[in-house]
Amino acid sequence: MAVGLHPPRNILPIAGVRLGVAAAGIRYANRTDLTLIHLAEGSQVAGVFTRNRFCAAPVLVAQRHLADGSGVRALVINTGNANAGTGAAGLQAAEASCQVVAGQLGCAQEAVLPFSTGVIGEPVALAEKIAGVLPSCIETLAEDHWEVAAAAIMTTDTIAKACSRQLEMDGVTVTVTGMAKGSGMIRPDMATMLAYIATDAPLHGAALQQCLQEAMERSFNRITVDGDTSTNDACILMATGQAALPPISLATDPRYGRLRDAITAVAQWLAQAVVRDGEGATKFIPIHVLGGRDAAECLQVAYRMAHSPLIKTAFFASDPNWGRLLAAIGSAGVDDLEVDGVQVWLGDTRIVRDGARDRDYDEAAGQAVMAQEEIPVRVDLGRGAAEAQIWTCDLSYDYVRINADYRS
Amino acid sequence: MAVGLHPPRNILPIAGVRLGVAAAGIRYANRTDLTLIHLAEGSQVAGVFTRNRFCAAPVLVAQRHLADGSGVRALVINTGNANAGTGAAGLQAAEASCQVVAGQLGCAQEAVLPFSTGVIGEPVALAEKIAGVLPSCIETLAEDHWEVAAAAIMTTDTIAKACSRQLEMDGVTVTVTGMAKGSGMIRPDMATMLAYIATDAPLHGAALQQCLQEAMERSFNRITVDGDTSTNDACILMATGQAALPPISLATDPRYGRLRDAITAVAQWLAQAVVRDGEGATKFIPIHVLGGRDAAECLQVAYRMAHSPLIKTAFFASDPNWGRLLAAIGSAGVDDLEVDGVQVWLGDTRIVRDGARDRDYDEAAGQAVMAQEEIPVRVDLGRGAAEAQIWTCDLSYDYVRINADYRS
Numbered sequence: 001m002a003v004g005l006h007p008p009r010n011i012l013p014i015a016g017v018r019l020g021v022a023a024a025g026i027r028y029a030n031r032t033d034l035t036l037i038h039l040a041e042g043s044q045v046a047g048v049f050t051r052n053r054f055c056a057a058p059v060l061v062a063q064r065h066l067a068d069g070s071g072v073r074a075l076v077i078n079t080g081n082a083n084a085g086t087g088a089a090g091l092q093a094a095e096a097s098c099q100v101v102a103g104q105l106g107c108a109q110e111a112v113l114p115f116s117t118g119v120i121g122e123p124v125a126l127a128e129k130i131a132g133v134l135p136s137c138i139e140t141l142a143e144d145h146w147e148v149a150a151a152a153i154m155t156t157d158t159i160a161k162a163c164s165r166q167l168e169m170d171g172v173t174v175t176v177t178g179m180a181k182g183s184g185m186i187r188p189d190m191a192t193m194l195a196y197i198a199t200d201a202p203l204h205g206a207a208l209q210q211c212l213q214e215a216m217e218r219s220f221n222r223i224t225v226d227g228d229t230s231t232n233d234a235c236i237l238m239a240t241g242q243a244a245l246p247p248i249s250l251a252t253d254p255r256y257g258r259l260r261d262a263i264t265a266v267a268q269w270l271a272q273a274v275v276r277d278g279e280g281a282t283k284f285i286p287i288h289v290l291g292g293r294d295a296a297e298c299l300q301v302a303y304r305m306a307h308s309p310l311i312k313t314a315f316f317a318s319d320p321n322w323g324r325l326l327a328a329i330g331s332a333g334v335d336d337l338e339v340d341g342v343q344v345w346l347g348d349t350r351i352v353r354d355g356a357r358d359r360d361y362d363e364a365a366g367q368a369v370m371a372q373e374e375i376p377v378r379v380d381l382g383r384g385a386a387e388a389q390i391w392t393c394d395l396s397y398d399y400v401r402i403n404a405d406y407r408s
Numbered sequence: 409m410a411v412g413l414h415p416p417r418n419i420l421p422i423a424g425v426r427l428g429v430a431a432a433g434i435r436y437a438n439r440t441d442l443t444l445i446h447l448a449e450g451s452q453v454a455g456v457f458t459r460n461r462f463c464a465a466p467v468l469v470a471q472r473h474l475a476d477g478s479g480v481r482a483l484v485i486n487t488g489n490a491n492a493g494t495g496a497a498g499l500q501a502a503e504a505s506c507q508v509v510a511g512q513l514g515c516a517q518e519a520v521l522p523f524s525t526g527v528i529g530e531p532v533a534l535a536e537k538i539a540g541v542l543p544s545c546i547e548t549l550a551e552d553h554w555e556v557a558a559a560a561i562m563t564t565d566t567i568a569k570a571c572s573r574q575l576e577m578d579g580v581t582v583t584v585t586g587m588a589k590g591s592g593m594i595r596p597d598m599a600t601m602l603a604y605i606a607t608d609a610p611l612h613g614a615a616l617q618q619c620l621q622e623a624m625e626r627s628f629n630r631i632t633v634d635g636d637t638s639t640n641d642a643c644i645l646m647a648t649g650q651a652a653l654p655p656i657s658l659a660t661d662p663r664y665g666r667l668r669d670a671i672t673a674v675a676q677w678l679a680q681a682v683v684r685d686g687e688g689a690t691k692f693i694p695i696h697v698l699g700g701r702d703a704a705e706c707l708q709v710a711y712r713m714a715h716s717p718l719i720k721t722a723f724f725a726s727d728p729n730w731g732r733l734l735a736a737i738g739s740a741g742v743d744d745l746e747v748d749g750v751q752v753w754l755g756d757t758r759i760v761r762d763g764a765r766d767r768d769y770d771e772a773a774g775q776a777v778m779a780q781e782e783i784p785v786r787v788d789l790g791r792g793a794a795e796a797q798i799w800t801c802d803l804s805y806d807y808v809r810i811n812a813d814y815r816s
Binding site: 051052053054055082084085086087090119120121123231307309310313314316317319321322323324326327329330331334335337339352354355356357395396397399400401403404405 | 459460461462463490492493494495498527528529531639715717718721722724725727729730731732734735737738739742743745747760762763764765803804805807808809811812813
């Protein structure tokens with residue numbers, strides 16, 4: 001069902017990043033559900049994590065290990081069980097998983113970051129299951145295994161998600177490659193979403209963290225499928241520094257901007273892929289709100305539309321029901337909005353002029369846009385110069401089917 | 409599909425309130441779509457209206473006529489067209505409708521309040537259609553026509569909604585009767601929801617307005633179906649004063665509390681009926697959040713759960729997927745929530761103890777509660793003495809079908 005997505009192709013390896021997978025039988029037999037990412041010594045790692053107060057045990061452990069500062073050498077990712085809502089036993093299981101990996105790779109336990117995704121709140125003997133298959137997983141470690149890893153981290157995803165970008169920097173080719181999983185429980189400030197982006201550029205310290213945050217603000221923090229925020233979200237940026245370039249440690253470095261843009265492009269492609277593969281999605285809907293007093297109110301209006309089940313079902317039905325768009329804009333909490341200043345377009349077709357149906361609007365034109373797989377919505381609030389862009393999808397029968405059946 | 413609802417029965421007339429209906433062919437032929445409520449001279453009327461910035465023309469006109477203060481004698485309600493997003497032409501149509509009614513009833517135009525519900529943004533020759541059938545509508549005016557009126561104001565409702573309460577006051581019987589319509593675009597601060605409550609008690613001035621607001625806070629402002637807020641919501645409280653009692657003009661009047669409680673009971677029954685008849689609803693879900701620092705944070709957590717499509721689909725599937733409940737509680741924006749203090753019950757079954765799955769919890773017990781038509785959810789945040797109660801329903805295939813098909 002993924003809207004306009006193709007399987008990963010031409011994914012470029014990152015020098016210093018090796019990936020391996022195995023079938024640990026965590027929830028289902030005979031499917032790869034364990035992924036190991038091994039990083040060359042000296043790699044730099046930054047991460048952002050869910051703000052859900054019920055965050056999962058691996059999120060807490062990964063944050064602690066990252067803060068430890070002794071350097072990350074491996075990431076261990078399982079699907080099938082989120083290890084969330086599992087209390088003290090869950091924390092032990094996450095730490096024990098790191099210990100198992102550290103023991104076999106010969107690094108400190110704190111050099112391993114754990115990630116889990118899947119069902120919330122089911123107890124699981126995670127470390128034991130990982131230990132059983134870890135030797136075979138390590139045997140598969142290879143720099144060109146991004147595609148198999150992207151497939152192994154999937155849950156309700158219907159397609160693996162990975163992409164690459166390259167740029168030249170002082171005559172040296174720099175590569176950025178990323179992969180992500182997620183298709184439901186997706187909303188800003190991330191989602192049931194795991195994303196791993198790597199570069200061989202020597203990105204360090206403050207510049208690394210800032211780069212990740214700036215990329216997030218234009219990608220994973222701008223998508224929503226169902227307005228739900230998961231317990232397990234994480235996005236990790238890894239820089240191996242294997243490209244023969246002097247370190248980039250500050251955002252004021254003249255090379256920083258171009259590298260950040262390439263990393264943002266990868267993050268944005270992955271974030272949009274998550275929406276395109278949204279549970280039951282049949283439409284991909286970029287929402288652009290401009291003319292606001294500040295970006296916050298533009299985002300407020302954009303998310304109000306993106307979270308409206310009435311609007312999402314109208315998109316599913318390819319119905320240009322612009323009344324529902326107006327109703328959402330008018331109740332987005334912009335209390336002093338002058339409705340007479342509001343314009344709304346579907347694609348290039350203006351449907352609302354100065355707060356009411358455009359006299360020149362022809363329903364056939366609206367229906368032609370709605371019939372497309374991609375339906376750009378643009379709203380001009382007519383009260384300022386700020387803008388914001390987000391991406392969402394429709395709400396279909398299949399969303400209900402998938403989520404009503406998920407645990408059975 | 410309405411959950412645990414029966415058609416109106418034993419609806420008691422209110423002295424001084426006569427209701428009539430007609431088929432004006434506003435959207436569909438051969439169905440009653442016009443309702444007239446005629447009030448005896450001296451009746452007192454108060455109203456609350458949608459806060460949507462794109463509020464409909466009749467909402468603006470009704471508010472203006474109410475503020476005029478010269479006394480309301482009639483309410484004219486049409487279904488089939490919301491007269492919203494219709495600009496200046498819509499305002500003219502709403503005023504013209506009042507003029508037509510005023511002309512035939514022999515009262516001031518400002519003594520008529522207009523109400524519309526139905527599709528947003530379609531132009532309509534409202535006054536002309538009303539004028540055509542108004543004489544026959546006036547002929548049907550009768551005090552015992554609440555049931556037919558409750559049926560005439562329906563749109564996607566599957567069942568008419570009306571109820572009555574009586575109480576004794578100084579040896580005099582006082583009656584409260586109300587009717588409402590609405591089943592989608594329902595969320596706090598009202599919905600595509602029209603409600604009319606009448607009493608023969610002599611409720612006046614400040615006491616009348618305060619009574620309506622207090623009743624709203626415990627009824628229509630505590631329900632949600634899909635989180636959408638409509639352009640046309642209105643709730644009107646009418647007091648004819650035909651009961652032989654001295655006026656009740658102040659909330660400090662010792663009789664005020666009992667009367668308010670009876671009016672609140674009617675409003676609460678109607679509000680719950682709207683949720684029970686929520687579009688596609690198969691479950692009725694009262695959500696009670698207690699142990700908060702203030703009522704606002706309890707409401708925040710309650711609405712976060714009620715608006716989560718993942719939770720609503722799990723209810724539809726009768727799946728006690730308590731992980732989704734925790735994920736919603738944790739992302740409700742109570743930033744300093746200590747998750748270890750959180751308890752969650754489904755009915756009388758505790759599923760979460762101190763922030764993790766209750767060790768004594770048995771999935772069969774959770775499933776038994778989920779199998780019921782009514783699934784009470786209780787959350788104790790464990791950080792204060794405040795609480796809040798709201799009502800919602802599940803999200804089913806039929807919700808998608810109804811809203812994907814609505815305009816076709």
